[in-house]
Amino acid sequence: MAEIMKNLTEYHDLTLLLEEAAYNGNKRQIRWPGYQFFGYFCSYWPEELLLAVGLEPLRILPPGTNSTPALLPTYCCSLARNSLHSAIKKDLDDLKGVGFAHTCDTMQCLESIWSTEYQQKVLSLVPPVHLKAPGAKDYYKEEMKSLLHHLSEITGKNPASVELDQALELTNHIRKLTKELDQLRAYLPSQLTADLLRAGQVMPREKYARVLGNALPILEELGEKQSTKPLILVSGAVLETNSLFEMIENLGGRVAADDTCTGYRHYAEPAEPQLLKDPLEFIIHRYMEMPPCPCRHLQLNERIDYLEGLADKRKVAGAVLVIRKFCEPHAWDSVPIAKRLKDKGIKTLVLELEGSAVGGQERTRLQAFLESLMGNS
Amino acid sequence: MTEKRYRKLNSTKQLEKIMAKYYALSRYHRFWGKPTNRHLAWVTSGAPVELLRSFGIHPVYPENYGAICGSRKVSTQLCQVAENAGYSQDLCSYARSHIGSILRPDLAPMKGLPKPDLLITCSNICGTVLKWYEALARIFDVPLLIIDTPYLTSDMTNHAQDYVHKQLQDMVPTLEKITGRAYNQNKMKEAISSSKETISLWTDIRGLCKNTPSPLNAPDLFIHMAPIVVLRGTKQAVNYYKLLKAEVQQRVEQRQSAINGEKTRLVWDNIAIWYNLYPFFKMFSERNACFVADTYSGGWAMELEQGEPLESLARTYTEIFLNRSAEFRAQNMIDLMEEYNADGFVMHSNRSCKPYSLVQGIIRRKVMAKTGVPGLLIEADMADQRVFAEEPTRNRIQAFLETVEAI
Numbered sequence: 134m135a136e137i138m139k140n141l142t143e144y145h146d147l148t149l150l151l152e153e154a155a156y157n158g159n160k161r162q163i164r165w166p167g168y169q170f171f172g173y174f175c176s177y178w179p180e181e182l183l184l185a186v187g188l189e190p191l192r193i194l195p196p197g198t199n200s201t202p203a204l205l206p207t208y209c210c211s212l213a214r215n216s217l218h219s220a221i222k223k224d225l226d227d228l229k230g231v232g233f234a235h236t237c238d239t240m241q242c243l244e245s246i247w248s249t250e251y252q253q254k255v256l257s258l259v260p261p262v263h264l265k266a267p268g269a270k271d272y273y274k275e276e277m278k279s280l281l282h283h284l285s286e287i288t289g290k291n292p293a294s295v296e297l298d299q300a301l302e303l304t305n306h307i308r309k310l311t312k313e314l315d316q317l318r319a320y321l322p323s324q325l326t327a328d329l330l331r332a333g334q335v336m337p338r339e340k341y342a343r344v345l346g347n348a349l350p351i352l353e354e355l356g357e358k359q360s361t362k363p364l365i366l367v368s369g370a371v372l373e374t375n376s377l378f379e380m381i382e383n384l385g386g387r388v389a390a391d392d393t394c395t396g397y398r399h400y401a402e403p404a405e406p407q408l409l410k411d412p413l414e415f416i417i418h419r420y421m422e423m424p425p426c427p428c429r430h431l432q433l434n435e436r437i438d439y440l441e442g443l444a445d446k447r448k449v450a451g452a453v454l455v456i457r458k459f460c461e462p463h464a465w466d467s468v469p470i471a472k473r474l475k476d477k478g479i480k481t482l483v484l485e486l487e488g489s490a491v492g493g494q495e496r497t498r499l500q501a502f503l504e505s506l507m508g509n510s
Numbered sequence: 511m512t513e514k515r516y517r518k519l520n521s522t523k524q525l526e527k528i529m530a531k532y533y534a535l536s537r538y539h540r541f542w543g544k545p546t547n548r549h550l551a552w553v554t555s556g557a558p559v560e561l562l563r564s565f566g567i568h569p570v571y572p573e574n575y576g577a578i579c580g581s582r583k584v585s586t587q588l589c590q591v592a593e594n595a596g597y598s599q600d601l602c603s604y605a606r607s608h609i610g611s612i613l614r615p616d617l618a619p620m621k622g623l624p625k626p627d628l629l630i631t632c633s634n635i636c637g638t639v640l641k642w643y644e645a646l647a648r649i650f651d652v653p654l655l656i657i658d659t660p661y662l663t664s665d666m667t668n669h670a671q672d673y674v675h676k677q678l679q680d681m682v683p684t685l686e687k688i689t690g691r692a693y694n695q696n697k698m699k700e701a702i703s704s705s706k707e708t709i710s711l712w713t714d715i716r717g718l719c720k721n722t723p724s725p726l727n728a729p730d731l732f733i734h735m736a737p738i739v740v741l742r743g744t745k746q747a748v749n750y751y752k753l754l755k756a757e758v759q760q761r762v763e764q765r766q767s768a769i770n771g772e773k774t775r776l777v778w779d780n781i782a783i784w785y786n787l788y789p790f791f792k793m794f795s796e797r798n799a800c801f802v803a804d805t806y807s808g809g810w811a812m813e814l815e816q817g818e819p820l821e822s823l824a825r826t827y828t829e830i831f832l833n834r835s836a837e838f839r840a841q842n843m844i845d846l847m848e849e850y851n852a853d854g855f856v857m858h859s860n861r862s863c864k865p866y867s868l869v870q871g872i873i874r875r876k877v878m879a880k881t882g883v884p885g886l887l888i889e890a891d892m893a894d895q896r897v898f899a900e901e902p903t904r905n906r907i908q909a910f911l912e913t914v915e916a917i
Contacts, residue, residue, distance in 0.1 A: 204871040206889065208600070208861045213868075235661050238637045242868035244663065245836035249872050261673070262633050262640060263658040268676030272660070275669035430640060430656060433647055456598065461864070464598035465641035469648055471596065483596070 146344035147351065150336075154328035157194040157373060158335035162227055165189075168337055169229050169288070174216070174243075174371075176399040176426065177234035177260050179277065181416050184300035184338060186284045188229055192334035192395065194373040195219040197488045204246055210459045211488040212371050213243045220251060229287055230254030232280075236428040237462050256283050263430045264421045273417050281413075297412035303338055310345045311400040315391070317349075319364060319447070320356030323378040323388035331375070331395050363506040364389035366444050366479075368470065369455030370426075370463050371395050372489040377455065380491045384503045390447040392440060393455070398424055427462035436466060437473050444479055451480040451506045453499070458487050480506055516788070516795060517768055519730060521754045528746055529736055536570050539624045543568070549627040549689050552646065554639045555739055556809075556830055557632040557657060558823040560705055561678060563743045564698035565689045569630075570623055571740050572642075576604025578619050579611065580784030580893030587617055589894050603862040603893035605642040612649060628652050628688055634659040634833040636865045653688060655681060659828040663835055666828060674824035682820075698819050701743035706814050711751035712738050713811045718758050719802045720850050723767030724775065725758045728801030729791050730768060732782040735807040742810070769795040774914055777846050778804035779873075780858035780866050781892040786900070793907045794856075799914070803850040805831065805843065836869040840876040847881045854914040856907075859889040861897055883917070886910040 153164075161170055171188040173180075180190040193216050200218030201207055207214075219225055231253055233244035248255040258280050261269040285295060311330060318326040329348070333341045365386045367377065371394045378388055391397040403422030409415040424439050425431050432438075444452060452474050454467045467483045474481045482502040484495060491499070535542075539550045551562060553569040562569055579585040585603055588610030593599050595613055597606055611618030629652060631643035640656065647654035657677055660670045682693045712735075719726050734754055741747035761767075776794065778801045783790050791801065809831055815822040831839055847855065855877065857870045874885045888906060890898045 204875075205868060206859050206861075206871070209864065209868055236637075238864040239868060241637075241661055241865060242836070245869050246872050248663070249836050249840075249876075257663040259660045259663070259670075261658055261660070262637075263656045263677075266656065266658050266673075266677050267680040268673045269658070271676075272669050272673035275667075276660075279667075427641065428637060430644070433644060433654060459600050461598075461601055461638060462641060464601055465638075465645065467598075468596040468645065485598075 144351070146347040149344055150329050150332040150341075150348060151325075153332040153336040153341075154375070156335070157196075157331070158191050159196070159224075161191065161335075165337055170227070171230050171232060171284075171287075172225055172228045173232040173234070174212075174240060175234040175236050176394050177236065177420055177429075178232050178258065179234075179280070179416055179420065180338070181297065181300045181304050181412075182277070182281050182284055183232075184303060185281070185295040185297045186290045187288045188284065189337050190334070191228065193219070193225065193231070194331070194335065194371070194395070197373055197490050199487065204250065205243075208459055209239045209242075210457050212373070212457065213239045215488070217243065217246065220247065220253070225253070228253065230256055232256045232258065235259040236426070237460070239459070254287065256280060260420065260429070262428065264425070265431055270417060270421065273421065274413060277413055277417060297416075301412050301415060303342060307333060307338060307342050307345070308400045308402055310342060310349065311397065312402070313349055314345070314352070315397045315400075317352055317356055318391070319360055319387060319389040320358065321352060323382040323386075324375040326388070327372070327375040327378040327391070327396060330391070330397060330400070334395065334399060360387055362387040363450040363503060364448060366390040366392065366440070366447065366449045366452040367396070367455065368392035368440060368452065369394075370457050370460050372455070374489045376490040377453075377486070377495075380496060380499055381453070381503070384496070384500050385507060386451075386503045389449055390443045392424065392443065394426060398426065427466040434469075437470050440470055441473055441477060444474060444477070449479060451482070451502065453502070454481060454483045456483060456485045457489075458485055516727075516792070517766065519734070519754070519757055521734070521750075521757050524750060524753055525734060525736065528741070528750055532740055533620060536568065536624050537620060539568060543627070547690060550624060551628045551630050552623070552626040552643075553630045554632050554635060554643070556635040556827060556832070557630050558678065558827045560698060560701040560743045560823060561681065561685070561820070562630065563701040564694055565685045565691050567628075567685070567689065569740070570626070572608045572623065573604050574736065574740055575611070575619075575623055576607045576893055577782075577784050579607040581787065582619050583785045583895065584617060584619060585785065585893035586895045588614070591617065600861075602636075602638045602642070603891055605638060607893055608642075609645065626650060626652055629654045630657070631655070632657040632659060632827060634827055634830050636832065636863065653684075655684065657681070657827075659833060661833055662828065664837075666825065670828060671821075671825055674828050675821050678820045678824055695819065702814060702819055702822070704745055704748055705743045708738055708742060708747040708751055709811060709813060711748065711755050713813075715751065715755050715758050716803065716808065716811060718755075718762050721762045722775070722851070723765065723772035724800050724802040725761035725766060725768055726802075727768035727791060727795065728778045728782070728804050729787050731804055731807040732787065735810060738810045767800065769798065769800045771798045772800045774799035774854070774911065775802045775850060775852045776914075777801065777843065777850060777852045777855040778806070778858070779843065779855060779870065780860045781806050781863060783858060783890050783898065784893055785895045786898060793904055794911070797908075797911045797915075799911055801856075802852060803846045805839070805846070808842075808846070832865055836872050836876075839869065840873040840880075843873060843877045844880050847877060847883065852883065853917065854883045854910070855885045856910070857885060857887045858892075859887050861889065861891045862894065863892065884910065884913050
């Protein structure tokens, strides 16, 4: 009986995570009454600081419609357009504020529009673009301090006494759990792993850590012990849904390595994590050394080397480089990454998507791509 | 015979001469660069070139080259070359034209730009220039120097200024190593002094357009801004703008207008539509509308800050208008509208330049609310002709001018 009850709890935990992923944070007021959510857009937004002042981080993942708000031209990405549309519809009014970590030109403009047009509290963090530049660390620290100060004002906490250590403990624990999940992904349905990772960006973090911790052993048990599916690396920006992962799975592939903003890159730790006494320095070190997105510069080929290493480690047969329509940073990077992977003998597909959902056209391309991989194996 | 509506500046001959000389010098750099120990750098338009000049570096501007490709109507073909190599059609058309010119110099003006010894990119104008120059660094395998100027959501902060200053300080030994030349503060001061004089002259020239009728129209500004971009920090630029200022001053004294019968005064926002420069502005001038000011050529009119040279450069180049919020830029437009007594404004929603264009909707709304004058938004591209639809644009311009004229 105790065993059955234990399993029910574990399945309950898994179901909760999948529900959260399906809602993408949209039912937060009903599901998590009493929590104060603060919205953000980018993985460079330091969740630790929000948690430290008593706010819950919520990644803004708007519904995947193709909105065209009047204040943005059609030639910018659907993430920006749909997010602005959500704000116009007042779907985000309950948030205690919205945070922009400076990334691409589009999000820079969205920040400007948001802070000009809406009464909502908008906070900005401008991380260094060149993370190895002289003075970058000192500059970053001042930016973080300033952000912490502004966040403290929202909840009335004294910045000197905010619980950074506790917040760090929680985020580090989540990163450890998601790392375990990521290592299981070759044996789990691709869309399941994608959902479980995304859930951790839209629900209260303490709850996420607890239920994911509970769900991991059962996931391990449920996972296929051996998979003969061709393993795929997926790299790209924000994906609001698991649509692409599901299609890869349905067409016979398995995503074994994930470098998307809403996937494992969001949680990835530096190759050489350092234990630093000053919590702020620890946080900065993590954001400066984590696998970079195309909007940051470490060394010239840092990101390409990282992806090549990831492909090697996960023994992938093919790579899908996702470019959301009008997403320039990923479009730029797709050229040298595709070249490097192809030179290594890894078949690579550059797939342009309007939003995060895949349709008939993408299916045809993915099918041909996966068939070519299966033919090879 | 159709009436000539456009008055050409005599200074244009001198402009063509100095630009031809600059590009000839650049093209033959391979002959004179090594013997004189002068390195050639490809540089972004917002980089603090004064520092490079103090090291004897010859700067070449791929963005200016992109504009040349656009004006010569070869951009589309060059963009297609880049697209065939995997670069998305949604990327900046200057960048695509330039990469196309590297891959197919036979199709490119001047057979492409001379190869660089180093690359210098400054993030103050957009995110594209980082990715573009990374791509160039992979192609040419030469040093890439990055100046990271944090985007300013409001005013400049001390830590942002210190950060840029620190990077410039660090660039000095790097440039010493690359060029084999010692940092020479006097040369730096000379370059800054020339830049200041050039900026002051350019500001005066633009200011003369506050007169009615305006002595210059937007195409004049776009064409004659070339030296302040590529020859910034040199005596040649100073001499050229002295000549231009004298001619524009004379026009003002003689009440000569840039276009015949100026009736409507407009302000332009964004980069020019290079492949259609004169025909496009003719749609306005034939209805007696003159562009008396613009935000784009004004980007090079920002005054250099006082103080220690590197500190001054750090502050000036971080505070440029493209690195500022919509709020700041809206106020900039409002000031232009008021100072130049404008009746309306036209914004080029430029598919190639997102930081310039994506906030135009909100700026337009603010400027219209504050000044009470109409603003038109036209979608096109600065260099890639494929996205320009002439007839719908003409219709919109006509409707807009009818509105302005009726006010």
